[in-house]
Amino acid sequence: MAGQASGVVGNYIKSSYQNSAKGKTLRRLADHDRRVAGNNPRESRAKRAEQSAKKAAGYGFGTAEAANTSISSGVSEAIKQLNKDDKNR
Numbered sequence: 001m002a003g004q005a006s007g008v009v010g011n012y013i014k015s016s017y018q019n020s021a022k023g024k025t026l027r028r029l030a031d032h033d034r035r036v037a038g039n040n041p042r043e044s045r046a047k048r049a050e051q052s053a054k055k056a057a058g059y060g061f062g063t064a065e066a067a068n069t070s071i072s073s074g075v076s077e078a079i080k081q082l083n084k085d086d087k088n089r
């Protein structure tokens with residue numbers, strides 16, 4: 001249950017980051033670098049295209065992971081407390 005809730009929130013956060021102005025700029029730069037690299041034999045252009053694509057795809061991932069962890073931990077702790085309170089009754 002906690003994993004599902006944190007996954008939904010994490011996906012929403014990453015999506016929000018990806019759709020922000022910076023996320024859109026990163027996607028445009030990645031697309032530009034990919035088109036410039038094209039069939040060009042220069043290794044540096046291909047490498048730059050790969051790096052910018054990874055950067056655009058990963059934008060917001062760290063924040064989403066942090067949200068997943070904190071939500072999951074919080075829900076798990078709340079469930080532990082509820083179970084503990086039930087046993088003390």
